[in-house]
Amino acid sequence: MAVNGGKxxxxxxxxxxxxxxxxxxxxxxxxxxxxxxxxxxLVSLAVSEGLVKVHIDYPIAHCLDLSxxxxxxxxxSFCEVVPTDPDSTSTTLGVAQATxxxxxxxxxxxxxxxxxxxxxxxxxxxxxxxxxxxxxxxxIVSLTGNIAPDGSAAYYNVIFTMAxxxxxxxxxxxxxxxxxxxxxxxxxxAQPMIRPTLELAAKADVTFIGIGELDDEAPLYVDxxxxxxxxxALRRAGAVTxxxxxxxxxxxxxxxGITNERVASAPIPSRETSxxxxxxxxxxxxxxxxxxxxxxxxxxxVTDEATAEALLTPSLR
Amino acid sequence: MAVNGGKxxxxxxxxxxxxxxxxxxxxxxxxxxxxxxxxxxLVSLAVSEGLVKVHIDYPIAHCLDLSxxxxxxxxxSFCEVVPTDPDSTSTTLGVAQATxxxxxxxxxxxxxxxxxxxxxxxxxxxxxxxxxxxxxxxxIVSLTGNIAPDGSAAYYNVIFTMAxxxxxxxxxxxxxxxxxxxxxxxxxxAQPMIRPTLELAAKADVTFIGIGELDDEAPLYVDxxxxxxxxxALRRAGAVTxxxxxxxxxxxxxxxGITNERVASAPIPSRETSxxxxxxxxxxxxxxxxxxxxxxxxxxxVTDEATAEALLTPSLR
DNA sequence: TCATAGTATTAGCATTTGCTCAATCGCTCA
DNA sequence: TGAGCGATTGAGCAAATGCTAATACTATGA
Numbered sequence: 001m002a003v004n005g006g007k008x009x010x011x012x013x014x015x016x017x018x019x020x021x022x023x024x025x026x027x028x029x030x031x032x033x034x035x036x037x038x039x040x041x042l043v044s045l046a047v048s049e050g051l052v053k054v055h056i057d058y059p060i061a062h063c064l065d066l067s068x069x070x071x072x073x074x075x076x077s078f079c080e081v082v083p084t085d086p087d088s089t090s091t092t093l094g095v096a097q098a099t100x101x102x103x104x105x106x107x108x109x110x111x112x113x114x115x116x117x118x119x120x121x122x123x124x125x126x127x128x129x130x131x132x133x134x135x136x137x138x139x140i141v142s143l144t145g146n147i148a149p150d151g152s153a154a155y156y157n158v159i160f161t162m163a164x165x166x167x168x169x170x171x172x173x174x175x176x177x178x179x180x181x182x183x184x185x186x187x188x189x190a191q192p193m194i195r196p197t198l199e200l201a202a203k204a205d206v207t208f209i210g211i212g213e214l215d216d217e218a219p220l221y222v223d224x225x226x227x228x229x230x231x232x233a234l235r236r237a238g239a240v241t242x243x244x245x246x247x248x249x250x251x252x253x254x255x256x257g258i259t260n261e262r263v264a265s266a267p268i269p270s271r272e273t274s275x276x277x278x279x280x281x282x283x284x285x286x287x288x289x290x291x292x293x294x295x296x297x298x299x300x301x302v303t304d305e306a307t308a309e310a311l312l313t314p315s316l317r
Numbered sequence: 318m319a320v321n322g323g324k325x326x327x328x329x330x331x332x333x334x335x336x337x338x339x340x341x342x343x344x345x346x347x348x349x350x351x352x353x354x355x356x357x358x359l360v361s362l363a364v365s366e367g368l369v370k371v372h373i374d375y376p377i378a379h380c381l382d383l384s385x386x387x388x389x390x391x392x393x394s395f396c397e398v399v400p401t402d403p404d405s406t407s408t409t410l411g412v413a414q415a416t417x418x419x420x421x422x423x424x425x426x427x428x429x430x431x432x433x434x435x436x437x438x439x440x441x442x443x444x445x446x447x448x449x450x451x452x453x454x455x456x457i458v459s460l461t462g463n464i465a466p467d468g469s470a471a472y473y474n475v476i477f478t479m480a481x482x483x484x485x486x487x488x489x490x491x492x493x494x495x496x497x498x499x500x501x502x503x504x505x506x507a508q509p510m511i512r513p514t515l516e517l518a519a520k521a522d523v524t525f526i527g528i529g530e531l532d533d534e535a536p537l538y539v540d541x542x543x544x545x546x547x548x549x550a551l552r553r554a555g556a557v558t559x560x561x562x563x564x565x566x567x568x569x570x571x572x573x574g575i576t577n578e579r580v581a582s583a584p585i586p587s588r589e590t591s592x593x594x595x596x597x598x599x600x601x602x603x604x605x606x607x608x609x610x611x612x613x614x615x616x617x618x619v620t621d622e623a624t625a626e627a628l629l630t631p632s633l634r
Numbered sequence: 635t636c637a638t639a640g641t642a643t644t645a646g647c648a649t650t651t652g653c654t655c656a657a658t659c660g661c662t663c664a
Numbered sequence: 665t666g667a668g669c670g671a672t673t674g675a676g677c678a679a680a681t682g683c684t685a686a687t688a689c690t691a692t693g694a
Contacts, residue, residue, distance in 0.1 A: 054371050355672090
């Protein structure tokens, strides 16, 4: 650790000399007393370790227009649109960074607040972009259980990753994502360790969530929280999208009778009294995002240009 | 403006594709439908226009140690130490960026606050690194007059530059930096436009200042606020450093009888009830920083490694 | 002491980037 | 209409960067 820390220290220094002071790698090598190649390694290590944060501080007109249009069309309190890289296959590029910036923005406030955190690939990517911060005044509460079907910690439950980066009071949910029966869920929720956490989640000032698909790569199915049969039953019952374990039909209603009665997650916090921000982009998520917007399941959105444009084109449904 | 804005828009997009999405300039050129060289130009334009903000998000152990040591030695409430580039001749490299980040940090808070702003090269460089922000809840007050001896706006009075970047309520001081007599100063200060500004300055929650030398390149002299004779007289009277127009001797006392009676600046706000952060680095500023620290003229500091180390070496005085 | 596995370092090369200079474009004004 | 002039563009090249494969080093255990 000390060795590794020392290495990162050097990497940070090299990256500083490179990006901030504008040195070439040769100059850095000379200053740090290493070879040119080692200097290059240090810089690229710093980049790959996420030590180097780049952001483009200019409101691109088209993105601003889209974000304004989305805010008006769906009466959102918050909306951020990042550029699209047409060739990239990533489903988080840009959105992750912007979400991280918004999370940091909230955590940077001195007055204590409660932040709710959902789950998923996008949110995980966002959390990986967080800076290390000290904010013991805040409470961060997971909205979903963190126990995978095999008993291990669910990988895409981001709260533990977040705890590595941010010093705050964390409230994970030591629960499965979906209980085996409605009764079990009630029992679990009544536990003295769980109840206060659920109450905290309901009081969140701001909440960040992802939006899940229910196609063949549905995260809920891929991660083993539901069976293939349950997935198919959900789809037959009209479920199209999933948010923190809850599945919704195209009208934004919870699909009844299959898994929702057993979902152990907290409900989505109130959109009347708090901010619920979804981060999602990409064609596959489009129907889900639309449902979340039209069903008023969210009142904040981080997405990319291409998705924003599609959301503003009413034609294809 | 529309043309220029459109250009910056493209530049921002190119920079985003380059730095965030990780494209090469050839790929960017293809996506934007321009030549490789044009793409390169757009990216470098974005960099030179300051659209690209890079920061290294890793606490370099040595810098942290120094900042902690400085905090303890001089009972500071705030201290930030940035790396030193041994070859750089800049007197602002790193410190400007770190100061800008700290200013942004304060301005990002939702609760209204009063920020005092001094003057000088370092502060100006810091302000140039600020992002554009909307924060109408805050009030930003200049501690020094902004009228140069020739009647024009004083260049190193940073409040107008800051107003270009940040949307807040600004309170400049339509005064010369040094009045022609003690009496004139009293008259000026009694003016209905000035008095409330001075009162505001005294209530600042946080204040950012630079530290000026009194050698032959003393900013006060170079910018024409004092004559060569006055500079020499100040030095003979023991003055070593200058903060927002006020000159101090090695014990941190105001030097009497030469210019201080005529300085039209607001006093340095209280270090008991507010945070006063100085940004300065470099050998030439060392005596000034020392005086500010030992004389308790400040309770916050942004500096670089080399300067920090020198400040912690008591030997040479 | 020596073998060994894993890690770190170096050399060399292909790619990418930044810069200069000459050519072209587009706009203004006579 | 066309000369003049600044701004923009593209070609070519030198510098900087990133990658790969080969080599050296280090720590561990027999």
